[in-house]
Amino acid sequence: MSDSQAVLPLSRESSSRLLPWIIGIMVYLGAVILAGAMVLAAAAAAWNDELTAAFTVQITPIDGEEDGGIETRVRNAAKMLRNVPGVAIVNVVPAETTMAALEPWLGPNLNAQDLPLPRVIDVRLEKAGAVDLAALAKQLSGDIEGVAVDSHEYWRGQIESLVRTLELLATVVIVLIGFSAMAAVVFATRSGVAVHRDVIEVLHLIGATDQYVAQQFQRQAFRVSLMGSVFGGLLAVITLFGFGRLLADLDAALLPAPSLAPWEWIALGVVPILACLIATMTARLTVIRALRQMP
Amino acid sequence: MVRFENVGMRYGAGPEVLSDVTFTLPPGSFHFVTGPSGAGKSSLLKLMYLAHRPSRGFITLFSRDVTRVPRRELPELRRRIGVVFQDFRLIQHLSAFDNVALPLRVSGSREDVVHKHVTELLTWVGLKDHLHARPPTLSGGQQQRIAIARAVIAHPSLLLADEPTGNVDDTIAVRLLYLFEELNRMGTTVVIATHNKSLIARFSHPVMHLEDGELTVLNRDAETK
Numbered sequence: 001m002s003d004s005q006a007v008l009p010l011s012r013e014s015s016s017r018l019l020p021w022i023i024g025i026m027v028y029l030g031a032v033i034l035a036g037a038m039v040l041a042a043a044a045a046a047w048n049d050e051l052t053a054a055f056t057v058q059i060t061p062i063d064g065e066e067d068g069g070i071e072t073r074v075r076n077a078a079k080m081l082r083n084v085p086g087v088a089i090v091n092v093v094p095a096e097t098t099m100a101a102l103e104p105w106l107g108p109n110l111n112a113q114d115l116p117l118p119r120v121i122d123v124r125l126e127k128a129g130a131v132d133l134a135a136l137a138k139q140l141s142g143d144i145e146g147v148a149v150d151s152h153e154y155w156r157g158q159i160e161s162l163v164r165t166l167e168l169l170a171t172v173v174i175v176l177i178g179f180s181a182m183a184a185v186v187f188a189t190r191s192g193v194a195v196h197r198d199v200i201e202v203l204h205l206i207g208a209t210d211q212y213v214a215q216q217f218q219r220q221a222f223r224v225s226l227m228g229s230v231f232g233g234l235l236a237v238i239t240l241f242g243f244g245r246l247l248a249d250l251d252a253a254l255l256p257a258p259s260l261a262p263w264e265w266i267a268l269g270v271v272p273i274l275a276c277l278i279a280t281m282t283a284r285l286t287v288i289r290a291l292r293q294m295p
Numbered sequence: 296m297v298r299f300e301n302v303g304m305r306y307g308a309g310p311e312v313l314s315d316v317t318f319t320l321p322p323g324s325f326h327f328v329t330g331p332s333g334a335g336k337s338s339l340l341k342l343m344y345l346a347h348r349p350s351r352g353f354i355t356l357f358s359r360d361v362t363r364v365p366r367r368e369l370p371e372l373r374r375r376i377g378v379v380f381q382d383f384r385l386i387q388h389l390s391a392f393d394n395v396a397l398p399l400r401v402s403g404s405r406e407d408v409v410h411k412h413v414t415e416l417l418t419w420v421g422l423k424d425h426l427h428a429r430p431p432t433l434s435g436g437q438q439q440r441i442a443i444a445r446a447v448i449a450h451p452s453l454l455l456a457d458e459p460t461g462n463v464d465d466t467i468a469v470r471l472l473y474l475f476e477e478l479n480r481m482g483t484t485v486v487i488a489t490h491n492k493s494l495i496a497r498f499s500h501p502v503m504h505l506e507d508g509e510l511t512v513l514n515r516d517a518e519t520k
Contacts, residue, residue, distance in 0.1 A: 007397070009388050011398070188391075201386045205346055206445070207374030208401040295346055 007203065008196045008213075010220040015188035019221075020228035023275055026181040027232030028239075030174050031271045037170035038264045044163035051152040051159075052128035058080065059123040060146045073144050074119045080140065081123055086130030093120040116244050181275060182282045185225075189217055189286040197294075204294065214287040221283030222276060229272030235266070296322040296453060296484045297343060299331045302352035304338055311350070313508045320486065322452075325479045327495050328488040329504035330517040336488040337381060339505060340455050343486065344378045345369055357452065374402050377451035377483075379459045385430040391417060391441045392426045398449040416444045420474075425455045436463040443471060447478055454478060460494060466492055 017107035059073050074092055081090045098117055106115075126132055129218055193200065200213055244259065260268070297320040304313040313335045320326060325395050327338050341347045342354060345361060357375060364372065377398075385394050392413055399409045417426055420440040430438050443459060454475065460468035472487075472494065479485045489495065495502060504511055 007386065007389070007393075094447070095412070124425075198384070199386050202386065203379060203401065204345060204370070206401060207370045207449075209370045210396075212401055278380045291427060 003092040004235060005106055005184055006220075008192070008199055008216045008220075010192050010196070010224070012228075013059045013192060013195060015191045016224055019184060019188050019224045019279075022184045023066040023181055023225045023228030023279060024232035024263055025237070026177050026184075026228075027229045027233075027272050027275045030275070031233060031236035031268050033173055033177075033238055034226060034271060035264070036099065036269055037167055038267070040134065040163060040166055042261075042264075044159055047159055048156055051156050053125045053132050055123050055125075055129075055131075055152065056150040057140065058082070058118040058148045058150065059121070059132060059144070060115040060118040060148070062146050070119060070146075071148065072104075074121065077140060077147060078121055081121065082144065083263060084131060086126050088126045089122075091124075093122055095119060103278060111217065124271045125172075135209050151183060151238060161247060182278060185279045185282040188285050189221065189283045190290060192217060192220075193290045200291070202295065210288055210291040211292060214284050217283045217287045218280050222280045225276045225279035229275045231273075233269075233272040296320050296357065296487075297502070298353075298355040299342075300353040300355075302349045302354060303346065304335075304342060305350045311508055312506075313342070313349075316352070316508075316510045318503060319508060320484060322484055323479065323482055323483045323514055325476065325498075325500040326487070326501055327498075327502045328486060328505060329492070329495060329502055331490065333384075334505040335508045336505055337457055338508075340356065340378075340457050340486070340488055343453070344376050344455050345373055350517060370401075374398070374449065375452040377446035377449065377454045379439075379442050379446045379454075379456035381457040381461070383430070383438050385438055385441055385445075386428050390427045390429055391422055391433070391437075394430070394441055395444045395448050398445060402449065412448060413444075416448055418443075420444050436467060439463055440471075443474070447474070447483075450481075450497075451483060452477075452482050454485045456485075458489055459487060460489065460491060465494075471495065 054107075057077055059070060059077060061070055078090050078092050081087055095117070098120060132152045133149060137147075140147045140149065203213055240260070297318075299318050300315040301312050302313060305311045310410060315367060316339065328339060330336055338347070342349055343356070345356075349362055352362070356372060359372065361372065382415050386397070389397075395417060396409045396413045399412065414423075414426065418442065422428075422437060422440055422444075425433060425437060428437075430441065433441070433498055439461075443456070446456070456475065459475075463471065468491070475485050475487065476498075487493065
């Protein structure tokens with residue numbers, strides 16, 4: 001029997017003509033959101049690694065301290081830090097750099113002598129957790145007055161919380177997209193059962209099982225979901241490449257690298273396959289359930 | 296083969312269209328069911344081809360109590376029954392060939408077997424030149440022959456026909472009855488619902504008479520006079 005002579009002419013229905021588009025859009029949205037979540041998770045992991053493998057030492061001015069006193073404390077602190085095992089780089093941030101960083105807020109005519117600005121030492125570790133920061137902070141503050149160690153814990157917590165929230169949001173949206181696609185398949189399938197009720201009755205009366213009838217709907221659901229998935233998947237790939245190129249052109253250092261690892265591309269490839277499976281199984285279960293109401 | 300015991304049937308909450316119907320059809324028998332329009336002939340056949348369940352009583356088919364048989368077992372029983380529906384119930388978008396092939400395909404026959412048997416049967420009923428024609432392009436008589444071919448293609452144990460000769464002239468009607476007799480000789484139990492008394496008179500098979508939902512006559516002489 002040729003395709004045009006399928007026992008149930010499901011491909012001629014209007015709902016069948018719309019379904020590939022609906023599934024295509026769902027696959028597109030699902031793939032783009034999943035890609036976004038994966039890029040964000042990778043960026044957050046990179047940020048986290050960077051923050052845990054570094055800390056900042058601040059040396060604050062002391063009232064009545066003689067000229068050059070703070071410089072002496074900065075040098076001593078830097079010397080101590082360079083001798084700590086696990087410390088890779090100790091970078092004393094020049095006072096001018098600190099001033100330059102504040103210029104957008106405080107204006108260009110700022111005089112370093114007028115403000116009790118702390119001096120900053122940027123410290124990079126050989127690897128995350130290579131130094132016991134609490135012990136180091138205690139040792140530094142014991143030996144040098146006015147020293148504070150910032151482990152970036154607050155920022156790490158904030159970023160982690162933001163990323164978790166966004167991941168949860170992405171998961172919820174993907175699940176909702178899945179449910180929407182299922183609802184569309186259920187609607188199209190029920191419509192098909194209603195439209196072809198007479199033919200289904202004849203099939204039953206000549207001995208067709210529910211599975212035989214369900215197969216007709218399954219095949220159609222698979223066919224249209226495959227069309228939609230290919231369309232949505234290709235569109236998602238084009239979008240991701242385009243977005244990647246756009247970010248690369250921006251040369252924005254703060255934005256994460258938009259590239260996906262090979263396993264992440266595989267995960268994206270699972271989205272259309274999953275869409276086909278969900279559509280096919282949803283059609284099958286919907287038909288079987290509807291057929292049970294028939295004699 | 297078929298046994299009805301005090302069977303009653305109603306559609307929904309409506310009145311009974313069949314009341315206390317009791318009869319037994321032995322294997323290999325040939326019966327006519329007759330009676331006026333609305334007497335319940337089609338309803339009786341619907342019970343026999345398992346399109347409906349009775350509202351009361353017992354029906355035994357192929358030694359199974361079909362009033363209690365689980366739904367999942369119905370397809371297997373239905374495959375042993377061939378039905379010629381009053382309105383043919385052909386699938387309009389399928390060709391004559393595909394309509395006739397359906398019972399074989401739903402039971403999983405190989406495509407080469409399907410092709411051989413369907414072509415042979417359609418040739419036999421005079422539709423060799425219309426294998427790929429769709430029902431709407433065929434006459435009522437041709438559609439009826441397709442319906443009959445579909446009913447007999449799988450060599451059913453029980454053949455039920457609801458007014459099978461309603462749309463054909465007497466010559467073709469008699470020829471179709473001979474086809475049913477041929478199947479009957481091969482062991483198929485045949486039940487034909489018709490109100491064509493002249494046709495019934497040409498054959499000597501027993502007649503069941505239905506009137507107002509009750510099976511009142513099982514007397515050959517009384518019915519054909």
